[in-house]
Amino acid sequence: MSINTSSASMDKPEPLIRVADSPFNDDDADTILRSSDHIDFFVHSAMLSVVSPVFRDLFDLPQVQSPRSTSPTGYSLKRFVQMTEDRHSLDLFLRWCDTRAHIPVKMSIPDIATVIHLADKFQMEGVAGRVGPHLYRFIDSEPFSVYLLSAFHASLGDTEETWGNDLARRAAKQLLSQQMPFQPPVHKFFKDMPAVILEPLYHYHRACGISIRQTIERKNIEWFCEWPWLRECTCAHTQYHYLGETYVPVWWKAYLTRLGELLAKQPSVTTILQLDFNDALMTLITRQCQCISTGPNPAKPVEVLHEVKNFTVGLLDMTEKAIKEVMLDFSKAKAATT
Numbered sequence: 001m002s003i004n005t006s007s008a009s010m011d012k013p014e015p016l017i018r019v020a021d022s023p024f025n026d027d028d029a030d031t032i033l034r035s036s037d038h039i040d041f042f043v044h045s046a047m048l049s050v051v052s053p054v055f056r057d058l059f060d061l062p063q064v065q066s067p068r069s070t071s072p073t074g075y076s077l078k079r080f081v082q083m084t085e086d087r088h089s090l091d092l093f094l095r096w097c098d099t100r101a102h103i104p105v106k107m108s109i110p111d112i113a114t115v116i117h118l119a120d121k122f123q124m125e126g127v128a129g130r131v132g133p134h135l136y137r138f139i140d141s142e143p144f145s146v147y148l149l150s151a152f153h154a155s156l157g158d159t160e161e162t163w164g165n166d167l168a169r170r171a172a173k174q175l176l177s178q179q180m181p182f183q184p185p186v187h188k189f190f191k192d193m194p195a196v197i198l199e200p201l202y203h204y205h206r207a208c209g210i211s212i213r214q215t216i217e218r219k220n221i222e223w224f225c226e227w228p229w230l231r232e233c234t235c236a237h238t239q240y241h242y243l244g245e246t247y248v249p250v251w252w253k254a255y256l257t258r259l260g261e262l263l264a265k266q267p268s269v270t271t272i273l274q275l276d277f278n279d280a281l282m283t284l285i286t287r288q289c290q291c292i293s294t295g296p297n298p299a300k301p302v303e304v305l306h307e308v309k310n311f312t313v314g315l316l317d318m319t320e321k322a323i324k325e326v327m328l329d330f331s332k333a334k335a336a337t338t
Contacts, residue, residue, distance in 0.1 A: 020091065023100040031059070031079040033094075039087040041094060045079060048097060054122040085118065093118040096127045107134055109145050113189040116153060128153060132163045139167075139174050145185040147171035151197050154330055169328050172204050176268035176323065180205055204328045209264035211322040216260045220318055224256060228307055229285050251288040267323065269316050277315075281308050 017034070019025045020041045029042035049056040058081065083090060093115050095101035104111070112134050119128035132153065135146045147168055154164030175182060180202060184190065216224065225248050263271060282305055 020087070023098060024091070024094060029078070031081065033081050033083050033090060035083055035085060035087045035090050037086050039090070041090055042078075043094065043098070051097060051126055052122040052124045089114050089118065093127075096131055097124070107131075109135075109138060109142055109149075109185075110187050110189060113145075113149055113187065116149060117189065120153065120156060129163055132167065135167055136170075139170055142185070143171040143174035143178075144182045145187065145190070147175065147201060148185065148190055148193050148197060151200065151330065152193060155197065165330065168330070172201050172328050173268075173323065175201065176205060176208055177266055177270035177274075179265050200328055200330050204326060205267070207326045208267040208323050211326050212263045212267045212319055213260040215318050215322040216256055216263070223314065223318075225252075227311060229289060229304060249289065251284070255284060263319065267319070269319050272312070272316055272319065277312050278305065278308050281311070 015038045017038050017040055020039050024041040024043065026042045026044075029044050031043050031045040031048075033041040033043055035041070045055070045059045049059055059079065085093070092104075092107075092111055095103050096115055096119070107115075112131055115131045116128050119125070119131065132150065135149060138146050150164040150167035150171060152164075154162055154168055230248055230252060285304060285308070
């Protein structure tokens with residue numbers, strides 16, 4: 001049995017070229033964008049040129065016609081552009097550029113990332129500005145991914161107030177309830193994200209922790225030491241004084257120190273709420289303060305609980321104010337990415 005080894009038989013077959021779904025199968029279109037997986041998208045160059053200076057310059061170059069051998073009848077009369085993006089990416093992106101196309105109501109993080117990436121690549125701020133806000137619904141579930149996408153986009157812009165800046169701030173605040181370092185996103189898009197984007201986030205997280213700890217240990221120490229369960233306490237006192245003649249029990253000083261350490265690592269009101277704070281503090285007070293639990297005039301638990309709830313509300317308010325004093329600064333990231 002003979003085997004034909006001629007060069008003609010060894011040539012790879014031409015890939016099968018297919019046409020994209022509507023509205024990117026319009027015969028009246030003047031340009032074909034071919035995906036990396038051999039799907040042809042029929043588009044109107046005028047539409048893309050208006051919204052993208054990159055496409056406008058690309059279409060001003062000498063025209064390259066579609067290869068006849070791999071194209072249906074009539075292809076050779078249209079402008080041809082070979083794209084590096086696959087079918088899914090091009091379809092997602094072009095739907096945001098063509099008013100005839102249906103835009104998905106709900107998009108995943110990778111899909112949104114794809115559109116934003118291509119919008120930045122082709123300098124289409126209008127597209128990025130419309131798809132970017134879809135990230136708001138992921139702030140609670142995937143704040144780190146939202147931060148990376150929005151902060152990177154914000155670092156490319158010339159203005160301080162964009163959807164990227166606002167989203168990055170909200171995502172960074174949501175991340176305060178987590179300890180650093182953060183769990184990296186699983187989406188492959190983030191592998192090439194510049195590390196400089198993380199620097200503002202880490203500085204913000206640490207600064208919020210410091211601000212809250214200072215709020216607890218110095219700025220509002222008088223407020224922390226004026227509660228009834230402290231004024232009536234005759235347990236062993238610490239020699240560490242906070243204000244003039246004011247001393248507090250050892251267990252309360254230890255509690256404030258531990259609270260400051262905890263909020264320094266996770267500087268968020270969510271941290272307080274997730275601790276079942278009222279129950280935990282009630283348990284601490286009734287177990288540690290002998291005056292309240294077994295003293296000659298023990299306080300009623302319901303009265304102590306009422307004061308504990310007031311304390312919690314005040315602590316939440318102070319924590320929120322301490323966080324608002326800290327700004328997320330993108331200046332270094334902008335300088336490094338532009």
